[in-house]
Amino acid sequence: MDNLARHMRISGVTVSDNDVESRKAAVKSLATLWGKENKAASIVSLAADIAGALGGNGEPSPKLGxxxxxxxxxxxxxxxxxxxxxDVGICSGMAMISILSGATDNNGWTIPVAYAATLWSALSYQPALADERREILRLEVFGVAPTKTDTAN
Structure with a gap:
């Protein structure tokens, strides 16, 4: 979550401390909520929505938004x-980084591993973004995903 304030500048608007604090609370809440999801179809759908918000024009699906x-x-x-x-892509991307950066307590297909595999697959097929700030966030999420899938051996 260290990069949240930096990533919030992606939108090009002035960012206040209150903005950062509200997004930080949202990231924590979303990571907790999504980290408890145990249905494979829901995990894949959510990760695909997040990848979509991180790439392309940055427009999130209504459900994710x-x-x-x-x-x-x-x-x-x-x-x-x-x-x-x-902000939807920023918060959801940072929530995924939080989930994927958590400690692994066992081997096998855990919830974070399922998110990681789906995100890695979706993000690896996206073209690089012209907007450097958005690309840095996309690559940060993309870079964390393989480290989590390595634990599924």
Whole structure:
């Protein structure tokens, strides 16, 4: 979560300490929620939505946008994802980094490994982004994914 404030500048708007704190709380909440998901289809669908928000034009799916919006609104009630869609990719990407950076307590296919495999697969087929700041975030998520899949041996 160290890079959250830097990644928030992707959107090009002025970032306040309150913005960073509300996004930090959202990232923690999302990581906790998504880290408990145990249905493979839901994990794959969510990871694909996150990869989509990290790549392309940065526009999140409505389902992902609403999930992230609800989480941010706990600390920043006026936040609307359709006004700041890049924040959805930033928060969801950082939540995935949090999940994938966690300690592995056993071998095999764990929830983080399932997210990692799906994210790695989706992100590896995306072209590099022209926006350097967005590409740095995308590569940060992409770079954490293989380290988690290595533990599934």
């Amino acid at each position: 609403e999930k992230v919006q609800a989480s941010i609104q706990k600390k920043a009630p006026s936040f609307l994802y359709d006004e700041r869609p890049l």
